[in-house]
Amino acid sequence: MLKVSSLSKVYKRTTAVDDVNFDVSKGEIAVLVGPNGAGKSTTIKSIVGLLRFNGEVTIGSYDNKSIEAKKLLSYVPEIPALFPLLTVREHVEYMSLAYGKSVNKEKIETLLKRFDLVDKQDKLGDELSKGMMQKVSICSAVIVNPEVIVFDEPMMGLDPKAIKEIKKLIIELKEANKVVLLSTHMIEMIEDLWDRVIIMKEGKVIDNVTRLETNHRALEEFFFEITGDTDE
């Protein structure tokens, strides 16, 4: 469903991502992990079409830059960016309409309730804390009912309740047969979530395995073994 082939991204003279390849199937939660500067965010931004890159990214059978592919995909950025003069509720409504869907008030209400945003729904974008902005970004991405959802460091800045809620949400998306790709360096947070791990280091994928292929090993232990970044 999500296929990344020979993805490379060069910033001036620095190669941020070098020949990255991986697939994520329907109903699969893939986690993109790696140390800081490994190229996770650049890979994610290329997949959602925010950056110029070399290589090919397909969503379903469509090129990621096509309108058809964009209809299937939604994205939660690492640094939430809200419109300063739109309210919380309007952000969610805006995304619905931008994806060609009518505003489903009931669905929006449920989402806002789920992320404790009901009493904040009339607050403007620039009146929110970073954590709340992140929650709004998550609600805005989920409201469009995407087939592929890409989270870039989704748990950053969230309170424990919201982290619990987002984990539950990710499981629900998997059960609904969606493709979930999430990047993080907080490995302990995703220990019970992942089906596939893609480990990146210095812009390259150094391992890409399913949980089954690791014999259900603890992700943290497996990660340090592969990256060689142990504290011994």
Next chain:
Amino acid sequence: MTDIGLKNKEGFVLIASIGTLYIVLPMTLSYFKRKGINFKNQDINFILASPTSPKQAIIYGLSKEIFINMVMQIMIFIAAFFVFNISLLTTVVLIAVNMVFSNLLRNSLAMIMYASEDITIKQKQLIKKIVYSLLALFTVFLLTIVISQTIKAGFDFSYLTSVITSPVVLMFPVFGWQLGWINLMILGPTTYTLISTGLYFISSIYLAYVAYKMVCKGEYYEDALSFSKHVSHIASKKGNITISEIFGRKKKRYDYKGRLEGLYAKVIFHKQMTELRRSKKIILSLKDFVYLVVGIGLGVASVFFNDFITSEYFFEIIVAIGMYLTVFIKTRSSWKNEFENYYIFIMPDSSINKLFRATLLENILSFIRAILLAVPAGILMRAPLWQIVGAIIAQTLIKVMMTYVSIYIEEIIGAKIGKVIASFINFIVSIVLVIIPIVAILIIMNGMLFISFSIIVLYTIGVIILFLALAAINLTNIESLEE
């Protein structure tokens, strides 16, 4: 320098005194509000949060501003020696003493007002208000003298000089005393210049002593942090900021219950409309009213000079003025905010549609501006209705054409080659592009108004489509506008 009665010793004293009162004084007063010292993020992390004493931190903060004083002193040196022909020895002594005492005075005062915990914030606010009131009173006094004397005997700079060197000013606490030194060195000793100079030296040393002794445990950190945040916010906006924001005032918000509608890219317009209604009481800005003023002015002028501005040339005049205002008055560009955010790039719609919708509000505002210019002028000039409508259409299309040309050249190409060069290219291209409408206007002169109107419409629509397409092809990712 042209001699306008200023190129003498009194002239130098006048300029140096005005600079001290109206530039240095307000700069120092900014410290009363705990503003003016910009602690950058790295300063906050590595100095304010480290075991450095709050007084040392503030000295470090102020030391970054010292070069401004240095530059001012160098400018005074150049002016005194090269322009006002004051002797080298006098200039050197004036500057050398000023370097020591003005820095001592200014920094001590800044330290006390910024960080002293012996004086409450309320007391500091009161001092600041008193100083500002005195400065305002002095300005009124100065203007009254100058205006009344000018009415009596015509303008002369000596009125200003006599006020600025008067005992009232020289006895003005701290800042007036500072002027005493300049007066003493340049104009020679008088009782008042000697007293005020003495007070200047004593107050500088005394304030430095007070600053050394004052209690300062770091109460100012919170305000320093908030000022630093404000400065970085301004820096991050790269010029896209209002005057009130620069002065630290929060942008005003208006209650507006917006309703988003329209599917895919159509929603962008409704979002922008909601944002506009929440940021402005009326959707037009002050710049837009320039068009109305010009329109009315033109109409009124036609009433008084009906031989010169006649309705016969209404279309030509309005289109020409519209072109001039388009090239020289830059208006807001809300479309750019859209392309600096990720939402528009993940939106499943075509680039051309997104760009068109993102610029629609701006284009509607161009239409309103064209109405503001053409309608009052047309009514007062008694132009035929179809000519008023034609002028509005032609003017709007020219502005829309310029918008897309600017998006492609200034923003997209500018991201690759640099904004300065791109702005220059954009200016040249804009001039070249309006040549055809100008030629069309010349055709009207021969009485073929409909043909020239048609030429303008077809030509601008062609250029609009070309540049809209060129811009849309390039605006496919968030890197398109990054330098």
